[in-house]
Amino acid sequence: MPKLVDHEERRAHIIDALLRAAANTGLHSVTMRSVAVEAGISVRLVQYYFDTKEQLLLAAMTRLTTRMGERIQHRLRGTGATPDPRAVIEAVLLEAVPTDEESRVFHLVHTEYAVLSVTDPALGGRPFLAAPDAMEAFLVTHLTAARDAGTADPDLDPRHEAVVLLAASAGLGLSVLLGQRTPEDATAVLRYHLGRVLPTRPATTQDGPPA
Amino acid sequence: MPKLVDHEERRAHIIDALLRAAANTGLHSVTMRSVAVEAGISVRLVQYYFDTKEQLLLAAMTRLTTRMGERIQHRLRGTGATPDPRAVIEAVLLEAVPTDEESRVFHLVHTEYAVLSVTDPALGGRPFLAAPDAMEAFLVTHLTAARDAGTADPDLDPRHEAVVLLAASAGLGLSVLLGQRTPEDATAVLRYHLGRVLPTRPATTQDGPPA
DNA sequence: GTTTTTGTGGTACAACCATACCACCAAGCG
């Protein structure tokens, strides 16, 4: 039944199968065969849409980073038209904590790729450095703005704080993946820390339940 | 020349070869053959000292966690007889930042194991949760002591701060492994954050260069 | 209506893996 299929759609379908398989049994265990089974198609078709395994892995990595960027953008839009700095920063950082199943799959496989990229030169670690660098710059900007606006301790160093925030959210996300912490706990810890860096009220006032 | 060899020594030698190989080309790529070559012995011998590959991997993991515990203990002893809380906490956390080659190998392979343990049930993720849990308890104890002694902000929540510290040091260590940050930068950031949680002087005084 | 082109299945193949097996050598022990 060769009825002129949408290539991009088919490729996305196969990549999703790969991500599912990688999240279940590990990236190291994905084979052409296992991806084919997961996608419900024959091995030949996986070969047909991605000539080689390496290209398949590369395409999956690309989709992964793209999709994560989209998720962050989506969260940012969710903060409304005139969000305060803390809401923006919180939105960005909380994306690192896997809550729903999709984000768990994405972060797990993304982490597997990142670790793999350290030893595998063919993967070229650049994609794994570009995104965090952008995030860092983003956080520095907003932290500086908050400090200059007087909603943060004037003594804080925006760059250092940004790096700490990024590292903490990455570490928390990882601990959730490893099953050491619940997503709720990780979220609470992140909010706590953010509350100390960027108090919702000037530091002199006690904050009651903020509704 | 079968001259009654020391088994434990030989096993350690082989495990070290495995760790080196895993750090170079990835844990997924270690084979009986590659370990044998790295150790400079025949495949048969690897089989002889570790019956199966799974046992070899398990033994390597055990050695890894043991060795990391030793390194932390060593750092703690290095803080002297009556260390202040901040020195103790700093010593523990800085161990997560790979500086020398040995610690880089250990942390890289340890991370590979940790990620692998998420999907591979045979590895049993317990070892990767026990150590962080102990570290968390340790930090909570010392942070509480520091707070009660008045050397830390009385408003800080020791448990939350401990988790943040742990997550941040793990995240920083990972970013160093990925080549995003230098060990020096990661160390500086960690020290900065520690300085905000546990100021060396009461918060009212400015601290000059502490020599 | 024929002839490309596109999509698909099945299978073959060379490489590599973990592991089992066989042979042998040298030291310890009686």
Add this chain to the structure above:
DNA sequence: CGCTTGGTGGTATGGTTGTACCACAAAAAC
């Protein structure tokens, strides 16, 4: 001295992997 046992090399084997190859059906192009 015999001979048992610990240490070693080499090789065979059964299974898995990525990929190349062959055949074929149906839509598109002419």
